[in-house]
Amino acid sequence: MRHILSLLLENEAGALSRVAGLFSARAFNIESLTVAPTEDPTISRMTVVTSGSDAIIEQITKQLNKLVDVVKVVDLNEYRHIERELMLIKLTAQKEERDEAKRMVEIFRGRIIDVTENTYTIEMTGTGEKLDAFIEALGDSMILEVVRSGVSGISRGDKAIQS
Amino acid sequence: MAKKREILRGAEIFCRALKDEGVKHLFGYPGGAVLHIYDELYKQDAVQHILVRHEQGATHAADGYARATGKPGVVLVTSGPGATNAVTGIATAFMDSIPLVVFTGQVPTHMIGNDAFQEVDAIGITRPCVKHNFLVKDVKDLAKTIKKAFYVATSGRPGPVVVDIPKDITADSCEYDYPKEVEMRSYRPVVKGHPGQVKKAAKLILSAKKPMIYSGGGVILGEASKELIEFSRLLGYPITNTLMGLGAFPATDKQFIGMLGMHGTYEANMGMHHCDVLIAIGARFDDRVTGDLEKFCPYAKIVHIDVDPSSIAKNVPVDIPIVGDVKHVLTDLIDLIKNDKDKPDAKSLKSWWQQIHDWKAIDCLKFDRTTDVIKPQYVVEKLWELTKGDAYVTSDVGQHQMWAAQFYPFDKPRRWINSGGLGTMGFGLPAAMGVKLAFPDETVACITGEASLVMCIQELSTCLQYNTPVKIVSLNNRYMGMVRQWQEFFYSSRYSHSYMEALPDFVKMAESYGHVGMRIEKTSDVEGALKEALAMTDRTVLMDFVTDQTENVYPMIASGKGHHEMHLQPERELA
Ligand SMILES: Cc1ncc(C[n+]2csc(CCOP(=O)(O)OP(=O)(O)O)c2C)c(N)n1
Numbered sequence: 144m145r146h147i148l149s150l151l152l153e154n155e156a157g158a159l160s161r162v163a164g165l166f167s168a169r170a171f172n173i174e175s176l177t178v179a180p181t182e183d184p185t186i187s188r189m190t191v192v193t194s195g196s197d198a199i200i201e202q203i204t205k206q207l208n209k210l211v212d213v214v215k216v217v218d219l220n221e222y223r224h225i226e227r228e229l230m231l232i233k234l235t236a237q238k239e240e241r242d243e244a245k246r247m248v249e250i251f252r253g254r255i256i257d258v259t260e261n262t263y264t265i266e267m268t269g270t271g272e273k274l275d276a277f278i279e280a281l282g283d284s285m286i287l288e289v290v291r292s293g294v295s296g297i298s299r300g301d302k303a304i305q306s
Numbered sequence: 307m308a309k310k311r312e313i314l315r316g317a318e319i320f321c322r323a324l325k326d327e328g329v330k331h332l333f334g335y336p337g338g339a340v341l342h343i344y345d346e347l348y349k350q351d352a353v354q355h356i357l358v359r360h361e362q363g364a365t366h367a368a369d370g371y372a373r374a375t376g377k378p379g380v381v382l383v384t385s386g387p388g389a390t391n392a393v394t395g396i397a398t399a400f401m402d403s404i405p406l407v408v409f410t411g412q413v414p415t416h417m418i419g420n421d422a423f424q425e426v427d428a429i430g431i432t433r434p435c436v437k438h439n440f441l442v443k444d445v446k447d448l449a450k451t452i453k454k455a456f457y458v459a460t461s462g463r464p465g466p467v468v469v470d471i472p473k474d475i476t477a478d479s480c481e482y483d484y485p486k487e488v489e490m491r492s493y494r495p496v497v498k499g500h501p502g503q504v505k506k507a508a509k510l511i512l513s514a515k516k517p518m519i520y521s522g523g524g525v526i527l528g529e530a531s532k533e534l535i536e537f538s539r540l541l542g543y544p545i546t547n548t549l550m551g552l553g554a555f556p557a558t559d560k561q562f563i564g565m566l567g568m569h570g571t572y573e574a575n576m577g578m579h580h581c582d583v584l585i586a587i588g589a590r591f592d593d594r595v596t597g598d599l600e601k602f603c604p605y606a607k608i609v610h611i612d613v614d615p616s617s618i619a620k621n622v623p624v625d626i627p628i629v630g631d632v633k634h635v636l637t638d639l640i641d642l643i644k645n646d647k648d649k650p651d652a653k654s655l656k657s658w659w660q661q662i663h664d665w666k667a668i669d670c671l672k673f674d675r676t677t678d679v680i681k682p683q684y685v686v687e688k689l690w691e692l693t694k695g696d697a698y699v700t701s702d703v704g705q706h707q708m709w710a711a712q713f714y715p716f717d718k719p720r721r722w723i724n725s726g727g728l729g730t731m732g733f734g735l736p737a738a739m740g741v742k743l744a745f746p747d748e749t750v751a752c753i754t755g756e757a758s759l760v761m762c763i764q765e766l767s768t769c770l771q772y773n774t775p776v777k778i779v780s781l782n783n784r785y786m787g788m789v790r791q792w793q794e795f796f797y798s799s800r801y802s803h804s805y806m807e808a809l810p811d812f813v814k815m816a817e818s819y820g821h822v823g824m825r826i827e828k829t830s831d832v833e834g835a836l837k838e839a840l841a842m843t844d845r846t847v848l849m850d851f852v853t854d855q856t857e858n859v860y861p862m863i864a865s866g867k868g869h870h871e872m873h874l875q876p877e878r879e880l881a
Contacts, residue, residue, distance in 0.1 A: 153492055156441070157429060168434050198619065205616035211438040211458060214492040306491060 145174070146200050147219040147226060147296045150189040150207060151306050154180055158212040162189065165210065171195065171203050175228075175271075175293030186214065186306055192271070192294045214306045223299040229266070229292040230274045231256075234285045236263040244285065251277045262287065270294075311483055316445045316476035317342035320409070323452040325352040326484040329380050331371060331743055332356065333364035337384020338424060339411025342476040356743065356772055359764035361388050363736040365395020366762065369404050370737025373723045374698055375744045376529065378405040378459050385411040386424030389470075390431065394730060396466045397435035401727025402550060403527055405464035407455045408432075414474040415443065428470045437465030445478035453485045462495025463614040464527055495613065499630030499638060507585075507609045507626045508642040514583035515654035516605075516661075517543040520566065523550030523726070524588020524612060524632050531555070531719040533636035534587065540643055541650050544662055546574035548589050549711055550726040557715030558695070563662060564671075567595040568863050569708040572670035573662050575861070575869040578603055580661070586610040588632045591621040592727070601868025611635045670861050670874055671712055680829050682706060682781040682853045685836075686713035689751060689779060692836050697749040698741045700724065702734040702758030705787035708859045710753040732761030735778065739765055742774035749777070749840065756782040756850075757806055766819035769846045777839050778848040780812065783855045791858045816848035827852045 152158045159178055166173045174192040181188045193203060200218065207216045219226075236244045237260075244263055248255055253267035267277060271294055278289065298304065314322065320343050324332065333356045336344045347355050358364040361383045368379025379399075383392045389410040399406045410432075413422040429441050438458050440451045451469060459467040511517065519541075525534050531554045538545050538561055545555050546566040555562055564571030566578055578584070584606040589595070596602045602622060610617075610624040611632055618627040628635055673683045686709050689697070699714055701707040701724040716722045723741060725733040738752040759780050769776060783790075789804040816823030822845050826835045832851070839847040861872040 157433075157439075160430070161433060164433055198623075202616065202620060205618075209614065209616050211490070211493045 144196075144200075144220075145192065145194045147224070147294060148191045148193060148204065148207070149217045149219050149296055149304055150191065151181075151214040151304065152187050152189060152210075153212045153214065154185050154187045155212055158187065159189075161210050161212055162191070162207065165206055166193075169202075169206060171199065175291075177293040177295055183306070190293070190295050215304065217298075217304050219296045219298060222302065224296050225299060226270050226294055226296045227268050228271050228274055228294045229268050230277075231264065231266055231290040232278070232286065233262055233264045233288040234281065235261060235287060236285070237261055240285065244281075247277070247280060251280075253277070311481040313479050314482040315342070315479045316448055316471070317346040319445070319448050319480075319482050320452070320471070320476065321346045321350050321353065322482060323449050323484050324380065325350070327452070327456050329353050332380050332382055333358055333368045333371075333740070334382035335361050335364060335384065335388060337386075337388050337411060339385035339388075339413060339473045340382060340476070342473065343382065343411075355382075356768065358736070359767050360762065361391035362394050362732060363762050363765040363768065365392050365406065365408065366398065366730075366733050366736035367740035367743075367765070367768075368406055369395060369399045369733075370700055370723055370740030371744050372399070372404050372406060373737070374720050374741040376720065378407050378456060379740065381406060381408040383408070383410055384424065385413055385428070386426050389426055389428040393431060393435065394732075396432055396468065398725050398728045398730040398733060399466040400435045400437070402523060402725065403464050404466065405459040406466035407459050408466060408468045410468060410470045412441070412470045412472040415472045416474070418472065428468065432468045435466070436468050439468035439470065441470045442472065442475050445475050446480045448475060449482060449484045450488070454488050454490065457488050457490075458493060462493075463524075463617075496615075496629050497631045497634055499611065499628040499635035501638070503626060503628045504635060504638045505642060507628060508639055508646060510583055510607055510609060510626060511541070511585060511639070512643065512646060512648045512650060514543070515651055516580060516582040516658045517541070517585065517655075518577050518581035518583070518606075519543050519545040519585045519587065520548070520578065520589055521545065521551045521554055521587040522548040522589025524590075525551055525554040526719045528588060528613065528632040530588070530633035530636055533633055533640065537636050537640050537643075540640060542655060543585075543650070544577055544659070546570070546577065548592070548595055548726075549724070551589065552711060552722045553716035553719045556717040558717055563666070565711055566869075568597070569712065569859050569861065572668050572861055572872060572874065573665040575863065575872055576665045577662055579869040581606050584608045587636070588612060590617045593621070596621065597863045597871075598866050598868050601870070603869075668874070672875070673857075677854065678829055680826065680832060680851055680853045682709050682783070682851070682857055683713050684829060685779060685781060685832055685851050685853070686710055686753060688833050688836055689753070690714045692833070692840055693749050693751065697721070697751050698723065698738075698745065700734045700737040700741060700750070700752045702752075702754040702761075703729045703731045703788070704755045704758060705783070705791060705857070705859050706753050706755045706758075706781040709781070714753075731758040734758060735776075736762050736765045736768075738776040738778075739769050739772075739774045742776050743772065746774075751777040751779055753779045753781070755787060756780055756784065756809060756812070757786045760810075763815070766816070766821060766846070770820045773844075775842070775844050775846045778846070780848065780850050781853050782809075782812070782850050783853050783857070784809065785855060787857075788859070794858070795864070812848055812850040816846075821846040821848060823848045823850065825850045825852065
């Protein structure tokens with residue numbers, strides 16, 4: 144099953160490679176990994192999307208917790224949570240394609256953020272699933288370039304993940 | 307008014323910090339990146355520097371020292387090849403959770419990343435085989451980083467920590483302040499076990515009809531041997547140890563039923579297979595212990611106590627996991643069991659012990675005592691007798707290691723020193739040297755094979771320089787015996803590259819290093835030679851025992867087999 148793990152880690156050089164190295168050394172899956180500093184400049188927040196059986200997810204969580212730079216690990220699947228990903232996508236959009244593309248962008252609540260005679264560049268946020276659906280709906284022939292941020296996640300409600 | 311602190315250079319800070327940390331021995335080898343440090347070492351005498359002959363030797367010696375004393379082993383090597391040579395020893399310590407602090411020199415900060423002379427990414431190379439590593443970027447962080455390194459290496463589940471120090475940091479100066487303690491929000495090892503879990507475990511343990519206690523290296527690392535003995539005696543249950551756990555429970559005690567696993571005793575492995583409650587203490591269900599996981603302890607409910615949560619349920623599902631320091635958890639369990647109105651089920655226990663004695667009667671470790679050619683087992687047994695079972699014994703990797711584990715029953719923890727997890731040939735001699743430095747008055751023997759021995763033979767020089775008279779018991783079968791054994795069993799006796807051709811004359815070799823060499827070729831000479839060597843308490847002696855080339859280690863669980871599918875010696879094989 145797919146899990147979204149949220150990590151707080153020391154904002155130290157090398158912390159990212161410790162996490163990435165752990166996943167490759169122990170043959171755990173990584174679907175996406177994002178990391179950036181938080182309101183506390185000494186702490187980075189990382190979101191890792193991974194998949195595996197319950198036993199594997201348990202091992203991943205334990206192994207992450209064991210890393211000395213990791214302050215906290217939360218499996219967002221255990222909470223009501225919100226998941227978002229940003230996608231920038233460049234399409235060919237010529238003549239009659241242009242209207243079709245615009246309609247699709249509206250349906251998926253994206254925004255056209257750059258335009259040329261032959262292309263549209265679109266910004267879209269949503270769950271990974273929604274972004275997948277958009278890509279599928281467009282079909283391969285129109286897509287020139289896809290840039291995805293990887294998933295970020297946060298729990299719903301009053302609860303906050305803090306160090 | 308704040309106390310005025312001394313301004314010191316990085317290299318001085320390094321030496322002072324080691325002194326303040328109470329470090330007595332530093333195993334090292336100099337080079338360009340650490341020359342400022344070496345210059346400071348020259349000026350002080352609080353820390354004794356032991357000049358090894360290869361950086362692998364430094365890490366193994368520090369490791370042996372740590373295993374024997376429980377204190378962290380400390381190493382200093384230069385950048386580049388110094389660091390890479392140390393990697394094998396770091397990985398060896400990592401796999402067995404041994405506390406080491408390894409300082410690697412690094413090129414000056416401004417040159418990092420430029421492919422400078424003797425630059426390697428020591429942090430990157432060691433990352434997968436350390437508990438943690440640090441790159442010091444500012445001299446102001448140096449003292450604090452050293453403190454953290456010792457703290458991380460020795461607390462929780464111990465392990466090696468690398469501190470990479472660029473050369474310019476050792477030249478820069480700042481105020482010296484060695485912290486007494488460190489707090490790390492991201493690192494807080496658990497000590498106490500969860501009380502609810504401990505209670506549940508006590509109930510299950512007392513309900514057992516066919517119990518087994520299976521304890522590992524964690525009991526030794528956690529200094530919990532006393533508690534393990536009390537716990538086991540209180541219950542009267544049979545106990546087996548892993549290769550790493552030998553000595554935590556006295557091997558000559560009647561409750562001890564031998565080592566378990568690939569070359570464990572028949573009774574220990576059969577006991578594992580048939581038990582109904584398995585109490586795993588500071589052990590990690592390694593594949594050499596469990597055999598085929600599908601067939602592992604099919605009837606047992608499992609309690610697992612370990613300080614490292616990630617060890618629990620990693621390979622085998624566990625019924626009652628307890629995360630905590632084994633010493634604390636055992637103390638709590640002992641309390642609960644003593645005060646419980648339920649007592650161990652004496653009747654069931656009696657028939658269980660009967661069953662175990664029947665298995666034991668098979669005498670799975672029996673070997674031929676009538677031969678003129680030396681049986682390796684006999685040498686180990688004699689060594690045990692002559693040292694009254696009280697020597698520190700290091701080992702290398704191979705058949706000799708298994709025979710050492712089987713035929714030298716250890717009654718005390720920290721006496722048996724071997725590379726269990728990584729299985730590093732070359733470990734034995736430098737490790738013995740490290741032990742002897744820690745305990746100059748104790749007998750230290752290294753049981754080795756001729757192939758392993760030569761992997762770090764250069765350390766014979768170090769033994770001479772620092773006067774560490776160890777006794778090297780080389781079981782020379784002119785083969786990489788363990789490789790030969792597998793080739794005999796699984797590759798139709800095609801002995802591909804496992805024959806040790808062109809061996810040196812070990813007697814002359816020992817002599818050329820300034821030590822005593824002996825060659826022993828007949829069974830009848832074994833005892834005399836050992837006696838003579840042990841009597842030379844101030845000399846390192848290399849005993850080259852020419853042993854039976856065809857001897858194999860039994861019992862053996864082949865890979866993919868379960869505990870109940872052991873092979874015994876061919877003539878003793880049960881149908
Ligand atoms: C550094 C290293 N290389 C290779 C091996 C694989 N290996 C395991 S046992 C063994 C043979 C050891 O031979 P020897 O030291 O003579 O001991 P014996 O088995 O004959 O007692 C080898 C090559 C290893 N464990 N370590």
